[in-house]
Amino acid sequence: MFKSLKEKLKNWVSKSKEDIQKSKKNKKKVVAKAGSAPTNSENKLVRVGSAPTNSENKSVRVPKKSKAKIEKQTKNELEQSLEKITETPTENEFFMKFKKRLTEEKFNELFEELEMILLQSNVAYGAVESIKESLAEKLIGKVLKEVDLSSELKNSIESVLINPPNFLKEIKNSLEVKQPFVILFSGINGSGKTTTIAKLANYLQKNKLSVCLAAADTFRAAAIQQLEEHASKLKVPIIKKDYGSDPASVGFEAIIYAKKNKINVVLIDTAGRMQNKDSLMKEIEKIVRVTKPDMKIFLGESITGNDATEQAKAFDESIGLTGIILSKADVDEKGGTAISVSHVTKKPILFLGTGQEYKDLEVFDKGKMIKKLGL
Numbered sequence: 001m002f003k004s005l006k007e008k009l010k011n012w013v014s015k016s017k018e019d020i021q022k023s024k025k026n027k028k029k030v031v032a033k034a035g036s037a038p039t040n041s042e043n044k045l046v047r048v049g050s051a052p053t054n055s056e057n058k059s060v061r062v063p064k065k066s067k068a069k070i071e072k073q074t075k076n077e078l079e080q081s082l083e084k085i086t087e088t089p090t091e092n093e094f095f096m097k098f099k100k101r102l103t104e105e106k107f108n109e110l111f112e113e114l115e116m117i118l119l120q121s122n123v124a125y126g127a128v129e130s131i132k133e134s135l136a137e138k139l140i141g142k143v144l145k146e147v148d149l150s151s152e153l154k155n156s157i158e159s160v161l162i163n164p165p166n167f168l169k170e171i172k173n174s175l176e177v178k179q180p181f182v183i184l185f186s187g188i189n190g191s192g193k194t195t196t197i198a199k200l201a202n203y204l205q206k207n208k209l210s211v212c213l214a215a216a217d218t219f220r221a222a223a224i225q226q227l228e229e230h231a232s233k234l235k236v237p238i239i240k241k242d243y244g245s246d247p248a249s250v251g252f253e254a255i256i257y258a259k260k261n262k263i264n265v266v267l268i269d270t271a272g273r274m275q276n277k278d279s280l281m282k283e284i285e286k287i288v289r290v291t292k293p294d295m296k297i298f299l300g301e302s303i304t305g306n307d308a309t310e311q312a313k314a315f316d317e318s319i320g321l322t323g324i325i326l327s328k329a330d331v332d333e334k335g336g337t338a339i340s341v342s343h344v345t346k347k348p349i350l351f352l353g354t355g356q357e358y359k360d361l362e363v364f365d366k367g368k369m370i371k372k373l374g375l
Helices: 003-034 064-087 104-120 125-139 149-159 167-175 193-206 221-234 247-261 278-291 306-319 336-345 366-372
Strands: 181-186 211-216 265-270 295-301 323-327 349-353 361-363
Touching: 104 125, 125 149, 125 336, 149 366, 167 181, 181 193, 181 247, 181 278, 181 306, 193 211, 193 221, 193 265, 193 323, 193 349, 193 361, 211 221, 211 247, 247 265, 247 278, 265 278, 278 306, 295 306, 295 336, 306 336, 323 336, 336 349
Parallel strands: 181 265, 181 295, 211 265, 295 323, 323 349
Antiparallel strands: 349 361
């Protein structure tokens, strides 16, 4: 799922480590050379003073003290040259120029490439800024070689994600007070709502909870038929009305049916709608007022990146989301959508859709996602 972002982040972290190690090796070589034994040329005899007279025609050796002084001076000059070399960054160097404590200016320079990596991986700008602030707090003023960059980056990305509550436990606790537990699904056309509802129905059944489906997408006859087919395969009841019926009434009747038949959970399908269509958004607000769902879920596609982020934000502002499910996570190579949607809405991602079969619904775990990033 996160293959592309994983490789990029690993390269970003590993480059700095390689450069530091390379610099250390080069420094050792130069210092070793500076401290090596003098060459034959250093043992030659030299004459001092003006041209010798007959009486002054004598050879004078350089005193040992002067010789040691020359060697020390040569060593110091080489070390100074090395400092100048290592302070000049090459194309692949990220941290060599930050040998001293990291300043805010240098941190911003360092973060530029990471920012580009995250943005190209569908991480929303707001989420990138949050990661930057978290990293800055931990790195500015520190000696970079003393910091575990991989660990700090992991913690910063993890800080913008919200671990979901225990989904099943939340439902079961609610059932002790009232029945049924009502879950409403929202999202745009083609995001996979109907299929995901069937997956969730299967998941609930596997955990010994009874389910009823409400076909409240009355704008498309095909949507009602599709949900009917899933209900038949899963052997769960479905409440439906004719094409064009009031969707809020379908949801309300499903809840009445569930109460009467002691069914634990009602899953309400709604028509896909664009987040910028006011009339359609007002309609889903009506469905929420009538059915009073315990949970309002936004269903988005992992592969749509920033579009999913904007959609989730709009639905959250309209109906107040409880959580998010991202479909098509199995074909998402960038991985940034999960970070973005969670950060923008401040709501947890509950599940990831990872295939077409009913079993392909994975409980979201931010720790597991971080591992997939390679951090």
